[in-house]
Amino acid sequence: MRLRKNGYAARAGVAALLLPLALCACQPRKPYPQADVGGDARRGKALLAQFQCGSCHHIPDVEAARGKAGPSLAEFGLRSYIAGRWPNQQANLVRWISAPRSMDPATSMPDMGVSNDDARHMAAYLHSLK
Ligand code: HEC
Structure with a gap:
């Protein structure tokens, strides 16, 4: 009886040790921090047109983007x-x-409800303009 109890305790001890390791191994890993911010420039170009950023900005190769504000x-x-x-x-x-406006409450550029994901694509396009 005593032996079986000890055997159980030992197994429970091993499980208690391995469980955190197993949980750690299951955490998704992000290969590079860059992957968080990288975007698709081609999608970004389409989104810049869709959100009409060009009503205020000149943006090369984006349709109707000739704004001067x-x-x-x-x-x-x-x-x-x-x-x-x-x-x-x-x-x-x-x-x-x-x-x-979260960066500069006084800026005349309005918050336009662009999601982080869409903004990543737009940023990729704007950074490709050289
Ligand atoms: C109502 C006009 C308006 C709209 C619409 C607008 N912006 Fe702006 N934007 C501005 C103004 C004005 C500034 C200058 C802000 C400042 O210096 O505080 C600016 C600044 C910027 C800058 C920095 C430019 C620089 O020279 O450093 C970027 C990038 C930018 N806007 C991107 C966008 C994008 C992308 C969109 C569409 C989602 C957009 N803007 C929509 C008015 C606008």
Whole structure:
């Protein structure tokens, strides 16, 4: 009886040790942090037209994007800063596109309800303009 009890305790002990390891192994791994922010430039171009960003911006090769209320986005991939203030990196640009007023409450660029995912694609297109 005593032996069986010990055997059970030993097995339970081993299971208790292995369970966290097994749970760890099942966690999805992100291969590269970049994968979080990368987007599809071709989809981004279509989305820029769909959201009518061009009513305020000139955006090369995007249909009807000849607006003058905002700065031209020509060669945006070569720009050092977004709106003259934030380093022109993908993560900053995604945030700017989806919620510019969360970065600068006084900006005249409106929050347009662009999802993070759509903003990632738009950012990929804007960064391809060189
Ligand atoms: C109502 C006009 C308006 C619309 C619509 C608009 N923007 Fe803007 N955008 C602006 C203005 C004005 C600025 C300059 C903001 C500042 O400097 O505070 C700006 C700045 C930017 C910048 C930074 C430009 C630079 O020179 O650093 C990017 C990128 C940008 N907008 C992308 C977009 C995208 C993408 C969309 C569509 C989802 C969009 N904008 C829609 C007015 C607009």
